[in-house]
Amino acid sequence: MFVRALLNPECHLEILKTPGVVEILKSPSGPTPVPDDQVENVRLLEKHVGACFFGTDFEVGDSVFVKEGPLTGLRGVIDRLDRNKLHIHVDAIPGSVMIDVEPHQVQLEKDAVYQLVTNR
Numbered sequence: 001m002f003v004r005a006l007l008n009p010e011c012h013l014e015i016l017k018t019p020g021v022v023e024i025l026k027s028p029s030g031p032t033p034v035p036d037d038q039v040e041n042v043r044l045l046e047k048h049v050g051a052c053f054f055g056t057d058f059e060v061g062d063s064v065f066v067k068e069g070p071l072t073g074l075r076g077v078i079d080r081l082d083r084n085k086l087h088i089h090v091d092a093i094p095g096s097v098m099i100d101v102e103p104h105q106v107q108l109e110k111d112a113v114y115q116l117v118t119n120r
Contacts, residue, residue, distance in 0.1 A: 037075060041097075063075070064078060066105055085102065088100075
């Protein structure tokens with residue numbers, strides 16, 4: 001569950017009393033805001049059922065986004081390359097998730113930015 005709120009003590013308590021809520025994401029300094037892209041990644045991952053699907057011109061450390069399939073829109077970084085899969089590290093709550101994707105489903109972030117500029 002994601003809640004957008006300015007947390008004062010009363011609001012904090014009401015959220016924690018909500019059925020199913022276990023904890024509010026926090027650091028030693030207090031509640032931690034979650035970037036919108038991480039919230040969107042979690043929402044996309046919630047819809048996914050089953051394994052995802054590798055590319056040829058990719059390298060470990062490349063920033064990519066999924067351009068087709070059930071995880072379209074998900075952004076991450078290539079962690080590992082296998083013979084037939086890309087293993088992509090995705091920031092999500094409460095931590096990170098690894099997904100396996102076929103190369104034709106993924107595009108390099110830098111290529112997408114180039115296309116946006118050249119298509120104007």
